Amino acid sequence: MKRLGIIDLGSNSVRLVIIDINDNNAHHQIENLKETVRLRSGTGPDGTLSEKGMKYAVDTIALFVNFCKARNVDHIIAVATAAVRRAPNRHVLIERIQNETGIKLRVLSGEEEAYLGYVGLINTTSQTNGIMADLGGGALKLVSFEDRLNRDSITLDFGAVSLTEQFDLGDLPTPENLEALDNFLDETFTQIPWLNSQQRLVGLGGTFRSLARVFRRQTNYLPDITDGIEIPVEEVGRIYHMLAGMSLEERQKVPGLELARADISVAGTAIIYKLLRAAQSESLIVSTSSIRDGLFFKYIYPRDPIVFSVLTHHTNNLIHYHNLDENHLRRVSNLAVTLFDQLQPLHQMGSFERRLLLIASLLHELGVVISVESLEKHTLYMILNTPLSGLTHRERVLAAYIAASHDDLYLLNLREHIGRGPLELEDVQIIKKLAPILQITHSLDRSHTGVVTQVRSSISDNVCEIGVISRIGAELEINDARRRADNFKEVYGCDLVIRNW
Numbered sequence: 001m002k003r004l005g006i007i008d009l010g011s012n013s014v015r016l017v018i019i020d021i022n023d024n025n026a027h028h029q030i031e032n033l034k035e036t037v038r039l040r041s042g043t044g045p046d047g048t049l050s051e052k053g054m055k056y057a058v059d060t061i062a063l064f065v066n067f068c069k070a071r072n073v074d075h076i077i078a079v080a081t082a083a084v085r086r087a088p089n090r091h092v093l094i095e096r097i098q099n100e101t102g103i104k105l106r107v108l109s110g111e112e113e114a115y116l117g118y119v120g121l122i123n124t125t126s127q128t129n130g131i132m133a134d135l136g137g138g139a140l141k142l143v144s145f146e147d148r149l150n151r152d153s154i155t156l157d158f159g160a161v162s163l164t165e166q167f168d169l170g171d172l173p174t175p176e177n178l179e180a181l182d183n184f185l186d187e188t189f190t191q192i193p194w195l196n197s198q199q200r201l202v203g204l205g206g207t208f209r210s211l212a213r214v215f216r217r218q219t220n221y222l223p224d225i226t227d228g229i230e231i232p233v234e235e236v237g238r239i240y241h242m243l244a245g246m247s248l249e250e251r252q253k254v255p256g257l258e259l260a261r262a263d264i265s266v267a268g269t270a271i272i273y274k275l276l277r278a279a280q281s282e283s284l285i286v287s288t289s290s291i292r293d294g295l296f297f298k299y300i301y302p303r304d305p306i307v308f309s310v311l312t313h314h315t316n317n318l319i320h321y322h323n324l325d326e327n328h329l330r331r332v333s334n335l336a337v338t339l340f341d342q343l344q345p346l347h348q349m350g351s352f353e354r355r356l357l358l359i360a361s362l363l364h365e366l367g368v369v370i371s372v373e374s375l376e377k378h379t380l381y382m383i384l385n386t387p388l389s390g391l392t393h394r395e396r397v398l399a400a401y402i403a404a405s406h407d408d409l410y411l412l413n414l415r416e417h418i419g420r421g422p423l424e425l426e427d428v429q430i431i432k433k434l435a436p437i438l439q440i441t442h443s444l445d446r447s448h449t450g451v452v453t454q455v456r457s458s459i460s461d462n463v464c465e466i467g468v469i470s471r472i473g474a475e476l477e478i479n480d481a482r483r484r485a486d487n488f489k490e491v492y493g494c495d496l497v498i499r500n501w
Contacts, residue, residue, distance in 0.1 A: 011040035011083035011137030026320035082138035110155030120293030130200035137161035160268035189278035207268030213256035311390025333361035335441035360402035380404040405435035443481035467501035
């Protein structure tokens with residue numbers, strides 16, 4: 001087991017994440033700390049860092065380094081971004097940090113910062129095409145990607161902090177300053193030829209996350225997840241104009257808006273809204289990834305940090321990190337998709353539902369991480385709340401309820417995800433139709449010994465017959481699977497017969 005610490009000194013804040021890494025590179029973040037230092041604030045016209053800002057940054061990093069020692073961190077990576085990069089006196093800060101903490105700070109170039117943001121995003125998003133926007137306090141990094149490959153990129157030398165100061169937006173903005181800001185952003189984004197591509201915009205950084213929290217609170221959105229949330233462009237515009245019409249004191253009371261970001265929220269949301277309009281995007285997808293994720297993947301996969309499949313990587317990571325019974329999960333998953341294919345004339349579902357069943361089968365016992373008692377409840381909670389990238393919110397909620405129904409149908413609070421979240425009313429039927437298939441195949445490996453190796457199914461005269469092929473006697477498994485007959489008939493309207501082949 002290795003323990004990695006990553007310190008990210010940005011223009012607005014200093015962050016520390018600590019990640020446990022097993023021998024097989026399975027990983028889990030155990031700490032995520034942040035301190036707002038506003039290193040970009042109070043800089044000179046040429047970007048010279050102030051003494052006050054440098055002292056706060058050094059003290060914070062020293063605190064984080066001591067915290068890493070207390071948490072037995074084996075290795076620390078420390079980087080700095082825009083505010084330090086553009087400062088002519090950056091060597092003073094770097095030397096002070098090294099002298100007082102022993103940490104050598106690496107200053108990222110704009111290209112490196114954009115690339116690390118891209119690596120972090122592309123390894124954690126379900127989107128294969130789009131535009132990444134990584135918004136910091138002093139810089140905006142844009143990367144266009146197609147089929148997960150980096151196509152175009154640019155780093156703009158402004159961010160939420162710098163534009164707040166430039167256009168005096170910290171308190172109640174004047175109409176003149178807002179108009180000047182809008183014109184500046186429109187003119188800047190118009191000069192990026194590949195931006196007008198009508199692609200999905202995926203946002204990284206604290207301003208995007210803060211915007212998502214405001215949206216979630218105002219709409220009572222479920223699931224209560226920021227990563228992967230999709231916000232219509234009209235909602236982004238509404239929130240921007242709402243914040244722009246408030247004083248700082250009023251913004252500090254907006255539910256979901258981080259107190260430390262209230263003063264820079266007008267500039268930040270303006271950048272996001274204008275960027276969406278320039279890209280002709282209908283909605284914004286918010287990601288919780290960052291350059292810290294890019295640094296992490298570069299650390300564990302130094303030769304090629306891009307994972308082959310986002311969903312496969314993160315699903316396997318959960319199985320391996322939590323030491324789940326992988327052989328059992330893969331047997332159940334293989335049997336489930338085999339049965340799904342054989343019963344296609346009966347259920348008439350397609351590749352979307354097959355993929356959901358595959359993921360739910362692999363994660364149907366994730367709740368044991370909490371307790372085997374009330375496993376269905378814990379499995380639902382874990383899939384909805386643990387780091388699991390590669391699924392949309394709709395797919396994640398559906399997979400969670402299917403997995404939680406591996407023994408009995410479990411629909412607690414499902415309707416709330418329809419009224420307040422990404423599900424449609426017809427999605428309930430997807431869960432009800434896939435649950436019996438998972439229940440049967442879970443029973444067919446009830447002993448976790450792999451007795452059942454294959455199934456052969458046929459449908460005729462309102463009877464579904466499943467022939468079980470096994471290495472040795474499978475009476476325990478077959479008898480347990482027969483318990484599913486009533487549920488199966490209720491959903492599919494035909495009798496279920498399970499026998500040895």
